[in-house]
Amino acid sequence: MSSSMAAAVGSATPPSALRVEASAASRSLASATRVSIFFKSPITRALVCANGPSFNLRCEAVSENLAQKNQIDLKGSGVSALELLKTSAADRYTKERSSIIVIGINIHTAPVEVREKLAIPEAQWPQVIGELCTLNHIEEAAVLSTCNRMEIYVVALSQHRGVKEVTEWMSKRSGVPIPEISEHRFLLYNEDATQHLFEVAAGLDSLVLGEGQILAQVKQVVKTGQGVAGFDRKISGLFKQAISVGKRVRTETNISSGSVSVSSAAVELALMKLPESSYSSARVLVIGAGKMGKLVIKHLAAKGCKRMVVVNRTEEKVNAISQELKDIDIVYKPLSEMMACAAEADVIFTSTASESPLFSKEDVQKLPSVAPFLRRRLFIDISVPRNVEPCVSDLETAVVYNVDDLQEVVAANKEDRLQKAAEAQVIILEELNKFVAWKDSLETVPTIKKLRAYVERIRASEFEKCLSKLGDNISKKQKQAIYDLSMGIVSKLLHGPMQHLRCDGNDNRALDEVLENMRSLNRMFDLETEISLLEEKIRVKMERAQK
Template sequence: MAVSSAFVVSPNLETSSLLNHHNPSSSPTTLGLIGIRAHPMNNRTMRGLIQRARCEPSPSDAANVSPLKQLKNSAIDRYTRERSSIVVIGLSIHTAPVEMRERLAVPEAEWPDAVAELCGLNHIEEAAVLSTCNRMEIYVLALSQHRGVKEVTEWMSKRSGISVSDIRQHWFLLYNEDATQHLFQVSAGLDSLVLGEGQILNQVKKVDRLVKEKKNGNGRVISDLFEKAISAGGRVRNETNIGSGAVSLSSAAVELALKKLPGPAPLSSATVLVIGAGNMGKLVIKHLVSKGCTRMVVVNRSQERVAAIREEMKSRSVEIIYKSLDEMLACAAEASVIFTSTSSATPLFFKEHVEVLPPLRRLFVDISVPRNVGSCVYGLDGARVYNVDDLEEVVAANKEDRARKAKEAQGIIADESKSFEARWDSMQSFPTIKKLRSKIERIRAASVEKFMSKHGSDMDEKKKDAVEYLSRDIMNRILHGPMVHLRYDEKTGSRTLGEVIENNQALTRMFELEAELLEDKIRAKFDKK
């Protein structure tokens, strides 16, 4: 999705959303443009509304009100008239420099803890983190759009040390359908620096596995969203062939090195060092071999990965030498080209490391985020350093052909997005069905108990059972019609999704279920803590 389609929150957004909560069809952009002065009301009323919009008790009551009570008492109309929102808060290679992305990055090993912390925020029901070298995106299901965004942004700021204002300057913020389509485009490789690259789909699959395995308080919405995103990404690749001939970040890094090295066959004579033998490092090695490199040193934590790569490429005339991390600087002293692709949270090379290396015109190609080569190395004599943000010139060459295929992909994205939205909309009736049955059952049980208190002493057990059976049968017969009209079956198409949504809203109002549904939603949220 193009960055220009992102929505940035205006200063009056929170107040504006309250003024418009009676119009659920209002778009986020519209809400952000309506100012507080446009609404005629006295100052006292305005103060009261703002207090509700902030979801906070008055200072005098704050100490005595539980978090559950605070949420339950605040802006009830907003939470019951508007369903929970899918929100993505992200910074990518298109919007933020690598210096910011590396501070915000969440290592894969820390994804579960990050998701648990996000789900612990007051207005966040579900969450997922997608953090790669090109992006840091947080997907949440929020009880309140604007309070949820505020809490997540503050969490990002606290974790990274970047101010909220700086994050807002470089973020993109998308809601509901826009957030869904963005993730589907990301999964299909349409939002990548290298249009159509396939590695991002593997990252989305990792997030999906985490959501399904760990749960971390997640429910069905975020899980279904990522599952559909994988389906969309797979369809785009299979039906448009957008990935054929598309360079990856690793191949782009090798191409960049070729452009910066002198001579007709620079890799055949260069002393090449590859640091990191994960997926990215493995691809770097493969592309190096395809471009004529016959010998390289690979530094990695474990020898097993390097041995597996060597075995996989035994048919090629290439010498792959394993070295441990302890030998990294000694290997760097002899190398003229150094590729780095590790998950280290701190740089591997600082100014003091490079300054003591033997004088040699070295080329560093760093495709890690956080960066493996510290910014202090940039500009040192004899060191030319390039990172992922410098790969644009390499990938531009074959962009035009893949852009044509990307247009074909948009139809698939729209189709998959529509399918997910229909499923999400239909899911909104599940709590209503459950709550309606529960409420009618309470009325039935109370009526039977009242009847039995007056006439039960004159009845034998058989007659009592008959009364119980009859009352349940009447209840089920009355509920049958409403229950049928609350269910959406995409296959049979017996009623439209719009009709199901209207029926759901009507029954919620008629049976006064709003407060009970909200209480269940909030209580479920706090039960996860």
């Protein structure tokens, strides 16, 4: 392998805008609740985090609901969500609009040992969406789980209750206690949650700034969610918009130029840990030929590795890679020969979806010594859950590095990458405004439906009254004419209100007017859109849960 290092390996400084909510801060003074600080600009967050110990506040992406202690605990009080609507708290409860929330952990907030416990395999995403949407206050859901993050996106009828239910579900599913999840999780709501996903899709929140694999993973969320009940209009619209943002950022900025993926950073880390004299002679084993493994193989080839052994469940993927890299000697071996291959390898890369370790301390202890010019066998484990037990590093004959150790590689060219991230943020904010306008415009749909139903009831009633007065001698043609007349009057009367309840989302001022028109119509015709819809949704959920 070549000894050259990739100078373009970049900083993974996560995006986000120093923002302290004044109202929350003032409430916290009275309740002695911790104030959380948000970093929603990559430059601000990087500068604050870079100050290290001299800056006495922890750099975190966790946003707490500072009024939680004042909220009603449904489970503790024994009061159902539906009954709560009938109590004196109903007005406060129903005025809360549904929210988009992201509840998650990532490489910036949680170590790999926590992330692997909460990781959700892609094959289980549809099932998880269904489970989340059975919770009383969750309408829609999506899961984004990768080696660097596990994030759950939901549309919740109540912020506090939605977060509480999802956190309890996460704890029950993973076995991780709620306090431990709360210590490492981050919570973002509405525009902050939307902006976060856009930054993720653009590669701004990745370990390696600008990496492209995360966009493919966001696309996979949409592909997996197609046709799944619960992956509905708002959540699917959010992820589709995020894909557009990711494409636009990579097209209009040069954020991806010179960037590396997690896989290439793993190869760079191996080069850093190997003695320079052993680059060309080290025996390399790659376990797993999926997306990550394929990239590892390609980057090894790019660095001058001419021969490697690849262990995989099937041979087809390895053969396909061999066809692409015809100058490289790629030897396929089945999983049954993994330990035999490991015995003959000096450097082992693991990137499989196995939920249990492939290498235990006892397994590695039995392996023969590495080549004389090396002191210890090198494991680069970029899987989550991890494929190599961390205690393997306790042995004198082996050392293990995981995805969290890649930070050492991605610290170069920090300022250049922050400038690229700033350029990307301009695009993200434009797209954020478009999405928020589109989402807000959806609020008028229930009002439109209820107003149409209200007017239709009046029309139908008056039509029947008219027919009864005319008696039985009226002809079919006359009856149709009267019906057409009633429908025409309704259509013309509704035309004006309907026009004022629609907005294309491009003009924020016009959108504000539309939402005010919606509220006015709700008051004038006593439609009670928000309250009745919320009550109806919760009733349906509770009835479904009782079956």
